Amino acid sequence: MIRFAAVTKSYRVNGADVSALHPVDLEIAPGEVFGIIGHSGAGKSTLLRLINLLERPSSGQVFVSGKDVTHAEGAELRGLRRRIGMIFQHFNLLSSRTVAQNVAFPLELHGHADTAGRVRELLALVGLSEHADKYPAQLSGGQKQRVGIARALASKPEILLCDEATSALDPQTTASVLELLADINEKLGLTIVLITHEMDVIRRVCDRVAVLDAGRVVESGSVADVFLHPQHPTTRRFVAEAEHEEGRGPDYSGVTGRLFRLSFRGDTTYAPLLSQVVRDTGVEYNLLAGRIERIKSMPYGQLTLAMRGDNLEAALEQLRSAGVDIEDIAR
Amino acid sequence: MNPFLHSLFPNIDWVEIAQACLDTLVMLGGSLLFTVATGLPLGVSLFLTARGQLHAKPRLYGVMSLLVNVLRSVPFIILMILLIPLTKALTGVSIGIRGAIVPLVIGAAPFFARLVETALREVDRGVIEASQAMGATTWQIVRRVLLPEARAGLIASATVTAVALVGYTAMGGIVGAGGLGALAYQYGYNGYKPDYMLVTVTLLIVLVQILQMLGDHLVQRYSRR
Ligand SMILES: Nc1ncnc2c1ncn2[C@@H]1O[C@H](COP(=O)(O)OP(=O)(O)OP(=O)(O)O)[C@@H](O)[C@H]1O
Numbered sequence: 001m002i003r004f005a006a007v008t009k010s011y012r013v014n015g016a017d018v019s020a021l022h023p024v025d026l027e028i029a030p031g032e033v034f035g036i037i038g039h040s041g042a043g044k045s046t047l048l049r050l051i052n053l054l055e056r057p058s059s060g061q062v063f064v065s066g067k068d069v070t071h072a073e074g075a076e077l078r079g080l081r082r083r084i085g086m087i088f089q090h091f092n093l094l095s096s097r098t099v100a101q102n103v104a105f106p107l108e109l110h111g112h113a114d115t116a117g118r119v120r121e122l123l124a125l126v127g128l129s130e131h132a133d134k135y136p137a138q139l140s141g142g143q144k145q146r147v148g149i150a151r152a153l154a155s156k157p158e159i160l161l162c163d164e165a166t167s168a169l170d171p172q173t174t175a176s177v178l179e180l181l182a183d184i185n186e187k188l189g190l191t192i193v194l195i196t197h198e199m200d201v202i203r204r205v206c207d208r209v210a211v212l213d214a215g216r217v218v219e220s221g222s223v224a225d226v227f228l229h230p231q232h233p234t235t236r237r238f239v240a241e242a243e244h245e246e247g248r249g250p251d252y253s254g255v256t257g258r259l260f261r262l263s264f265r266g267d268t269t270y271a272p273l274l275s276q277v278v279r280d281t282g283v284e285y286n287l288l289a290g291r292i293e294r295i296k297s298m299p300y301g302q303l304t305l306a307m308r309g310d311n312l313e314a315a316l317e318q319l320r321s322a323g324v325d326i327e328d329i330a331r
Numbered sequence: 332m333n334p335f336l337h338s339l340f341p342n343i344d345w346v347e348i349a350q351a352c353l354d355t356l357v358m359l360g361g362s363l364l365f366t367v368a369t370g371l372p373l374g375v376s377l378f379l380t381a382r383g384q385l386h387a388k389p390r391l392y393g394v395m396s397l398l399v400n401v402l403r404s405v406p407f408i409i410l411m412i413l414l415i416p417l418t419k420a421l422t423g424v425s426i427g428i429r430g431a432i433v434p435l436v437i438g439a440a441p442f443f444a445r446l447v448e449t450a451l452r453e454v455d456r457g458v459i460e461a462s463q464a465m466g467a468t469t470w471q472i473v474r475r476v477l478l479p480e481a482r483a484g485l486i487a488s489a490t491v492t493a494v495a496l497v498g499y500t501a502m503g504g505i506v507g508a509g510g511l512g513a514l515a516y517q518y519g520y521n522g523y524k525p526d527y528m529l530v531t532v533t534l535l536i537v538l539v540q541i542l543q544m545l546g547d548h549l550v551q552r553y554s555r556r
């Protein structure tokens with residue numbers, strides 16, 4: 001659906017070239033929710049804006065639906081942009097227009113007939129039917145973002161770009177907007193590219209994720225893989241933040257036995273695996289930390305255990321064969 | 332004529348005053364119309380071609396900006412005299428109500444254009460960018476985004492310009508443009524009839540007040556922030 005081929009971007013600042021993106025190669029599949037996470041200044045917005053060419057790459061190519069769009073101009077560019085919706089951190093609604101008129105805006109731009117019917121449909125989709133005649137200044141942040149989403153969907157795009165769409169919202173509103181995005185992705189089958197600096201946002205809605213650090217993709221893959229087994233230090237930090245484990249890790253120095261982190265995914269999360277294994281092998285364990293959550297709709301669990309006993313290896317093998325992922329934690 | 336008014340303002344010919352009021356309003360209305368008609372596109376062009384904007388053309392911007400600055404720095408009374416040949420070519424008369432409109436517009440349009448440029452810069456960049464992302468053409472952005480979003484600011488700019496124009500028309504009176512300014516100068520200053528001065532100045536103040544109140548009211552009505 002979207003492919004970056006050795007894309008770089010540098011900005012000229014005070015006569016010097018500042019590199020915002022080092023060669024980036026990335027492919028985003030049709031219908032998936034793809035997350036890009038990184039710290040402030042990592043180049044997330046730059047990367048996202050290359051897709052609808054609000055920025056031009058300094059080198060490399062950008063493909064959308066298999067077509068090289070790197071040098072699109074004029075009518076071709078506007079046609080491309082019509083197929084790509086975008087929502088923003090600060091909503092960017094027209095303050096002089098009502099909610100309904102805002103949603104009608106892209107339709108007017110492209111000479112669409114039956115604007116009113118389409119607007120009604122879209123406002124119903126985002127749950128704002130009663131607010132059609134209000135002005136943006138009269139809405140809450142969450143409502144404004146819903147207007148932004150309705151507006152972005154008006155011209156039936158194939159791709160939706162979200163630039164920190166929930167960063168200006170409180171946690172509860174964030175959750176409801178993310179739910180709406182997931183819903184849209186499912187119902188309309190459109191590809192969503194979402195950038196954020198919160199791993200929690202990625203965990204809730206994304207299928208795959210790329211971690212951007214100082215203009216480079218340092219890690220990418222399925223959210224479950226990246227979330228449960230972060231490799232790069234930046235990724236680890238994001239995951240730790242999402243788990244509210246900021247600062248130094250816990251101190252297990254007084255614990256006897258070997259330390260393991262067990263990751264369960266999907267159905268194994270709710271199976272009584274551990275007690276089964278303990279019964280079968282007679283190993284002992286100490287539960288040090290644990291939690292069960294969801295990645296998008298898939299449940300997962302992570303337990304930190306101290307284990308000891310003669311049949312330790314057999315126990316680990318039994319867990320592995322049941323689909324549990326085991327990490328040896330050195331202390 | 333009302334004997335009371337007559338005793339208060341012994342020298343005044345009220346028919347003449349009424350005619351002068353009408354002349355001032357015609358000059359103001361006509362010049363404001365043409366000032367907006369020329370200053371708005373000029374202001375939009377200034378905005379679009381400035382560095383970092385939608386159609387950044389630093390050279391063109393520099394030229395337009397210089398022209399605006401030059402016209403704005405020439406005192407209006409001098410501009411009026413300098414423009415007599417042009418006025419004559421355009422309107423057939425060198426001065427009078429119709430003739431005054433040419434220098435009034437040339438004096439006020441650059442001023443208005445600058446105010447328009449400033450008002451447009453107040454429009455949220457993000458909104459312009461969102462419109463671009465939706466595939467809007469520059470013309471569509473100007474018509475449907477910039478002008479409506481800046482509407483309150485533009486009305487305020489037009490109000491300030493209208494008030495400045497009232498002052499210009501009065502100045503125009505000195506070189507024979509007619510209207511209230513002419514009366515004040517002719518009778519009030521040269522003829523030394525202080526009641527003329529008083530009445531004409533009062534009427535000018537009232538006119539400015541009305542314009543300002545009207546402008547403020549419209550700004551209020553179109554503010555959506
Ligand atoms: N128009 C520009 N001119 C110069 N430098 C820029 C410009 N836009 C971005 N940059 C630089 O490029 C780098 C990446 O910026 P970008 O906006 O993509 O970061 P980001 O990951 O979106 O950050 P944030 O989370 O703060 O939005 C930064 O170092 C920034 O200073």
Ligand SMILES: [Mg+2]
Pocket residue numbers: 044045046164
């Ligand atoms: Mg950003």
